[in-house]
Amino acid sequence: xxxxxxxxxxxxxxxxxxxxxxxxxxxxxxxxxxxxxxxxxxxxxxxxxxxxxxxxxxxxxxxxxxxxxxxxxxxxxxxxxxxxxxxxxxxxxxxxxxxxxxxxxxxxxxxxxxxxxxxxxxxxxxxxxxxxxxxxxxxxxxxxxxxxxxxxxxxxxxxxxxxxxxxxxxxxxxxxxxxxxxxxxxxxxxxxxxxxxxxxxxxxxxxxxxxxxxxxxxxxxxxxxxxxxxxxxxxxxxxxxxxxxxxxxxxxxxxxxxxxxxxxxxxxxxxxxxxxxxxxxxxxxxxxxxxxxxxxxxxxxxxxxxxxxxxxxxxxxxxxxxxxxxxxxxxxxxxxxxxxxxxxxxxxxxxxxxxxxxxxxxxxxxxxxxxxxxxxxxxxxxxxxxxxxxxxxxxxxxxxxxxxxxx
Numbered sequence: 001x002x003x004x005x006x007x008x009x010x011x012x013x014x015x016x017x018x019x020x021x022x023x024x025x026x027x028x029x030x031x032x033x034x035x036x037x038x039x040x041x042x043x044x045x046x047x048x049x050x051x052x053x054x055x056x057x058x059x060x061x062x063x064x065x066x067x068x069x070x071x072x073x074x075x076x077x078x079x080x081x082x083x084x085x086x087x088x089x090x091x092x093x094x095x096x097x098x099x100x101x102x103x104x105x106x107x108x109x110x111x112x113x114x115x116x117x118x119x120x121x122x123x124x125x126x127x128x129x130x131x132x133x134x135x136x137x138x139x140x141x142x143x144x145x146x147x148x149x150x151x152x153x154x155x156x157x158x159x160x161x162x163x164x165x166x167x168x169x170x171x172x173x174x175x176x177x178x179x180x181x182x183x184x185x186x187x188x189x190x191x192x193x194x195x196x197x198x199x200x201x202x203x204x205x206x207x208x209x210x211x212x213x214x215x216x217x218x219x220x221x222x223x224x225x226x227x228x229x230x231x232x233x234x235x236x237x238x239x240x241x242x243x244x245x246x247x248x249x250x251x252x253x254x255x256x257x258x259x260x261x262x263x264x265x266x267x268x269x270x271x272x273x274x275x276x277x278x279x280x281x282x283x284x285x286x287x288x289x290x291x292x293x294x295x296x297x298x299x300x301x302x303x304x305x306x307x308x309x310x311x312x313x314x315x316x317x318x319x320x321x322x323x324x325x326x327x328x329x330x331x332x333x334x335x336x337x338x339x340x341x342x343x344x345x346x347x348x349x350x351x352x353x354x355x356x357x358x359x360x361x362x363x364x365x366x367x368x369x370x371x372x373x374x375x376x377x378x379x380x381x382x383x384x385x386x387x388x389x390x391x392x393x394x395x396x397x398x399x400x401x402x403x404x405x406x407x
Contacts, residue, residue, distance in 0.1 A: 011114055012055070013106050019056060021096040022049045028090035028100075033325050033346075034083045034332070037339040043080045045090040045100055051077050052107070073116060081107060082119050085343070086205050086330030088293040092321050101294065104330075108207030121334035122206035130211055133197040134165040144193040146172035151183045157190035159263075160228040160255060162219075162242065164235035164364070165198050171364035177387035178234040178260050184394050185264075185273040189232075195222040199241040200249075201290075206331040209249070216250035224254040231255040232263045234387050236291035236363035237329075244295065259291060261301040261362050261386055268307055276397040278310030279389060284356035285315070286347065286370065287323035288363035301362050301386055308393050314354040324350060326361075328369035344373025351381055359383045 028045040029035055041047040055073070084104055091100040111117035118126070125135035133140055146168055147153065159182065167175035182189060200215035219242070223231060231253055233239050243257040267273035283305055291297045298320050306313055318324045327333065327343030347370060351359040359374075359381050361367060370383045 011110070013110050015052065015103065015106065016056070018098050018103050019049060019053050021098050022046065022053075023096060024050065025095060027093045027095060031089040031093055031322075033085060033087065033089070033327060033343045034339070036346075037336070037342055038083055040080075042076065043083050045094075048077070048080055048104075048107075051080075078111065078116055081111060082117070082122075082206075082331065082335060083339075084330055085289070085325045085327060085332040085340075087289040087325035089322070089325065092293060105204065105207070108205075109209050110207075112207040112209075118206040118208060118331065119335045122202070122208070122331045125202050125206075125331075125334065126208045126211060129198045129200070129203060129215070133215075134169060135198065135202050136165060136169045138169045140194040143168050143196055144191055146175050147191065148176050148180055151179050152188075153190045154188040155190060156227045157188050158229055159187050159189035160223050160226060160231045161189050161191045162196065162199075162223075162231055162233040162235075162238055163191060164233060164238040166364045166368075167233075167235055168196070171368060174234050174364050174367065174385045174387055177385065177391040178232070181264065181273070181387060181390045181394055182232065182267075185267045187267075190226065190228070192219070192222050192226060199235075199238045200245075201237040201241040202331065204241065204245060205329070212245070213249045216246045220246060220251055220253055228255055230263070231257050232260055233258075234260040234362070234364065234385065236288035236295075237365060239297075240290040240294050259295075259297055259300070259362065261291075261304060262297060264386075264390060265300045265304050268304065273390075273394060275308055275393050277393045277395060279308045279393050280310040281358045282312045282314060282354070282356040283358045283360055284313070284351050284354045285319070286326065286351070286359060286361040286366060287320060288361060288366050289323075289325050289329055291362055292323055293321055301360070304386065304390070305360060308389070314356050316350045316354055318350055326363075326366040326369045327373075328365040333365075333369060340369060341373055341376055344369045345377045348373045348377050348379050348381060352379060357381060358389075360386055360389055362386050 024046055026046055032044050035044045088101040128135050128137045161179050163175040197215050197218050200212040203211050239259040246252050324347050326347055327340035333340035367385050
């Protein structure tokens with residue numbers, strides 16, 4: 001547990017509007033996955049805002065100012081601020097229309113600035129990103145070791161494939177599936193290789209924005225130097241960061257930025273990516289928070305799934321903007337891995353309730369946590385990234401064997 005820290009109230013961000021907007025109605029409580037794991041009101045969005053209001057009121061106390069008495073930040077509040085996946089479900093149901101995702105990131109940045117954040121796991125990730133340009137303590141030289149030998153790297157390239165740290169070092173099969181599918185559509189592409197740095201999403205989500213500028217500047221300049229009209233990625237966290245956040249820290253990417261699901265939908269519509277094989281399964285789809293609620297990309301993955309022959313598509317009760325978080329976002333999994341897995345188990349139960357045998361999503365973090373959750377739950381449901389499904393259905397069609405001649 002963090003120590004109690006004194007701080008100067010003048011350093012607080014300008015959040016008076018958000019604090020005033022909140023009417024403590026409690027609609028956010030039922031959709032807060034962190035609260036379900038730690039059922040204290042202080043963990044809920046309402047509880048955190050109430051605490052911030054009290055800090056704000058203390059700052060106005062003339063006696064505190066007269067006695068030069070600093071305001072103390074309770075360590076339980078620090079813990080509560082990081083017991084949040086950053087999913088944004090609270091923002092969807094907020095009747096006061098508070099931009100809660102931005103508020104949590106703003107407050108975490110402030111906590112880092114005054115020296116009481118982030119949590120130890122995020123500190124370790126930040127040090128690795130600063131030193132190795134990825135949170136996994138892996139060398140730059142292995143950044144593109146995942147690239148399939150059977151896929152050509154073109155110079156010049158029309159598409160820059162941004163694999164992300166997880167796709168480069170931990171979930172390589174998803175990045176490999178992505179480029180193989182694009183190659184089958186005749187796309188000329190390349191990646192930044194050792195020059196690809198972390199998109200900085202793990203830093204931003206945990207409050208360490210200072211390192212983000214360097215990551216954004218490096219990636220944008222290296223991508224512009226490589227050329228290419230489009231940038232495509234299978235990671236939803238990378239997609240949100242590159243398309244939405246880079247402009248806050250440095251110039252926006254010089255390419256048209258697409259999530260893989262958006263890009264392949266266009267390819268299919270333009271008849272450049274043939275869907276050769278059937279996928280005879282009952283399929284449901286999980287919306288990654290970064291792709292869905294945060295970026296508004298709901299239809300592209302569903303449209304692609306529905307175009308695949310043999311698929312019986314079934315929506316979960318909680319879907320689209322009301323989708324349950326997988327539990328892996330916002331630095332939550334690294335700091336509270338057991339809680340993150342428990343949330344994933346609940347999502348697996350949501351998928352099982354549809355009768356589906358395949359759970360498709362569009363994010364390596366979701367695939368990883370939900371696969372682990374399915375194992376913990378003893379579920380037979382299979383978790384797949386959309387790129388893995390397309391790798392199967394875009395493979396060259398194999399003619400069925402001819403019937404043996406009759407005697």
